[in-house]
Amino acid sequence: EAGVTQFPSHSVIEKGQTVTLRCDPISGHDNLYWYRRVMGKEIKFLLHFVKESKQDESGMPNNRFLAERTGGTYSTLKVQPAELEDSGVYFCASSQDLRGKLFFGSGTQLSVL
Amino acid sequence: TQLLEQSPQFLSIQEGENLTVYCNSSSVFSSLQWYRQEPGEGPVLLVTVVTGGEVKKLKRLTFQFGDARKDSSLHITAAQPGDTGLYLCAGEETGTASKLTFGTGTRLQVTL
Numbered sequence: 001e002a003g004v005t006q007f008p009s010h011s012v013i014e015k016g017q018t019v020t021l022r023c024d025p026i027s028g029h030d031n032l033y034w035y036r037r038v039m040g041k042e043i044k045f046l047l048h049f050v051k052e053s054k055q056d057e058s059g060m061p062n063n064r065f066l067a068e069r070t071g072g073t074y075s076t077l078k079v080q081p082a083e084l085e086d087s088g089v090y091f092c093a094s095s096q097d098l099r100g101k102l103f104f105g106s107g108t109q110l111s112v113l
Numbered sequence: 114t115q116l117l118e119q120s121p122q123f124l125s126i127q128e129g130e131n132l133t134v135y136c137n138s139s140s141v142f143s144s145l146q147w148y149r150q151e152p153g154e155g156p157v158l159l160v161t162v163v164t165g166g167e168v169k170k171l172k173r174l175t176f177q178f179g180d181a182r183k184d185s186s187l188h189i190t191a192a193q194p195g196d197t198g199l200y201l202c203a204g205e206e207t208g209t210a211s212k213l214t215f216g217t218g219t220r221l222q223v224t225l
Binding site: 004031033035041042043044045048056058059091093095098099101102103104105106107 | 117144146153154155156157158161201203205209211212213214215216217218
């Protein structure tokens with residue numbers, strides 16, 4: 001069974017540019033989460049989808065971040081325009097049930113120069 | 114905002130030694146999970162504890178949830194080089210649907 005897949009694994013962009021991260025959850029997992037770790041700090045929650053609906057987006061830092069999950073399958077996280085402080089590792093995770101086991105992807109390392 | 118402090122931050126021990134990692138908070142969590150993360154990979158779930166005072170064992174790893182559900186510990190017996198990695202605790206915030214608060218992490222290195 002394929003795990004959670006994230007693309008790209010690494011992205012280096014300049015301040016002001018746009019970047020789109022993609023996450024393919026495990027097939028059949030309705031719950032999809034985005035987390036990130038910035039500047040060596042702890043991993044922090046960004047948002048939670050149930051199918052195509054945003055269940056909780058309380059962790060989104062500001063309106064430069066836009067997450068979508070059209071059709072309830074894969075998800076994208078767009079940062080526009082990117083700032084230096086957005087650098088970090090962005091993790092996607094999915095689960096079958098609401099409080100079921102979370103499976104994490106390997107993350108996207110984003111560097112904003 | 115609920116915070117989880119882990120201690121120690123770094124731990125370097127020799128094969129065969131025992132160790133304990135602590136995860137502490139002033140807040141109550143619905144459940145607490147322990148993850149292990151290797152370089153370049155995402156966290157992998159080891160265990161979930163739900164009930165105050167609960168103890169779970171996974172081979173040489175023993176996990177305990179505090180009676181008040183504010184803290185947890187991970188004890189490793191006879192550590193092996195394969196135990197090397199970043200250990201993370203994560204609490205499920207009360208009243209939320211699976212929103213996790215992650216701890217600061219403990220980086221463990223086990224040498225021969």
